Amino acid sequence: MTAVPNITLNDGHQIPQLGFGVWQVPADSAEEVVTTALETGYRHIDTAAIYGNEEGVGAAIAKSGLAREDLFITTKLWVTDFKQGRTKDALPTSLEKLGLDYVDLYLIHWPSPEDEKYVQAWLDLEELKAQGLTRSIGVSNFLPDHLEKVIAAGREVPAVNQVEIHPILQQREIQEANRKHGIATQAWSPLAQGKVFEETPVVQAAEEHGVTPAQVVIRWHLQAGRILFPKSVTPERIRSNFDVFGFELSEAQMRAIDDLERGERIGGDPATLNPG
Numbered sequence: 001m002t003a004v005p006n007i008t009l010n011d012g013h014q015i016p017q018l019g020f021g022v023w024q025v026p027a028d029s030a031e032e033v034v035t036t037a038l039e040t041g042y043r044h045i046d047t048a049a050i051y052g053n054e055e056g057v058g059a060a061i062a063k064s065g066l067a068r069e070d071l072f073i074t075t076k077l078w079v080t081d082f083k084q085g086r087t088k089d090a091l092p093t094s095l096e097k098l099g100l101d102y103v104d105l106y107l108i109h110w111p112s113p114e115d116e117k118y119v120q121a122w123l124d125l126e127e128l129k130a131q132g133l134t135r136s137i138g139v140s141n142f143l144p145d146h147l148e149k150v151i152a153a154g155r156e157v158p159a160v161n162q163v164e165i166h167p168i169l170q171q172r173e174i175q176e177a178n179r180k181h182g183i184a185t186q187a188w189s190p191l192a193q194g195k196v197f198e199e200t201p202v203v204q205a206a207e208e209h210g211v212t213p214a215q216v217v218i219r220w221h222l223q224a225g226r227i228l229f230p231k232s233v234t235p236e237r238i239r240s241n242f243d244v245f246g247f248e249l250s251e252a253q254m255r256a257i258d259d260l261e262r263g264e265r266i267g268g269d270p271a272t273l274n275p276g
């Protein structure tokens with residue numbers, strides 16, 4: 001039994017609200033780290049082709065003995081693959097590395113908007129979904145105008161938009177656009193990679209509840225309704241980041257963390273960054 005709530009996506013599929021992210025988990029330790037996460041109780045894993053660790057994730061899944069339907073696995077289409085017209089090969093390649101017949105969620109990793117090739121990539125994702133290679137499809141790092149373009153061109157609305165969100169970069173305009181279209185918001189770098197653990201409202205709430213700053217920030221996302229998948233390679237942190245269902249932030253504590261917004265990014269700006 002797990003206390004992690006499920007969120008129902010706009011296509012009817014359910015996703016565990018709290019998962020485990022594996023960006024920057026080295027390929028040769030991914031199996032061990034993901035095994036610790038699965039033993040802890042995480043059932044939702046967020047990886048990507050570009051992370052280079054899908055094989056390790058797959059090995060941990062195979063070793064776990066868990067039923068496939070009890071897991072929620074996300075991977076992502078990298079920019080060079082869709083820019084060079086390889087979208088329909090990229091997902092089978094990821095599936096082979098993961099040792100799976102399907103993923104639960106497949107995302108366009110980054111819009112790289114200069115030439116709008118992400119629009120064709122979206123149409124290709126719709127086809128991959130129709131073929132049963134992924135249950136749900138979505139996007140990542142899409143700004144509101146990118147969302148409008150794929151919604152206008154496609155038959156489906158993305159199930160999720162995965163964007164950088166943490167207390168010092170809340171992307172309210174993107175969250176509002178997601179809400180307007182019925183798209184679930186996923187927060188990447190939800191802990192700002194540790195950069196917010198000394199902020200006063202975070203420290204105060206941690207002291208008041210007798211929890212860690214990381215647990216406070218995870219609660220802040222959960223109570224706001226966002227999907228998140230904090231990353232750690234340290235077993236104790238992997239476990240404590242999952243132990244967040246025994247306390248609740250007050251409205252005042254939520255608001256004080258909301259007030260930390262200052263537009264400070266960890267990663268690149270999708271409006272201008274065009275990898276691939």
Ligand code: NAD
Nearest residue numbers: 021022023046140188189190191192193194214230231237
């Ligand atoms: P994060 O905000 O989850 O922070 C992870 C870092 O925070 C760790 O490396 C560690 O230094 C620290 N940390 C974690 N738990 C801690 C604890 N309990 N106590 C103290 N320190 C702790 O950052 P992230 O890995 O960048 O983001 C999480 C996931 O989001 C990634 O693994 C990946 O799955 C996803 N992501 C997606 C994109 C995208 O473009 N779609 C980009 C970045 C990340």
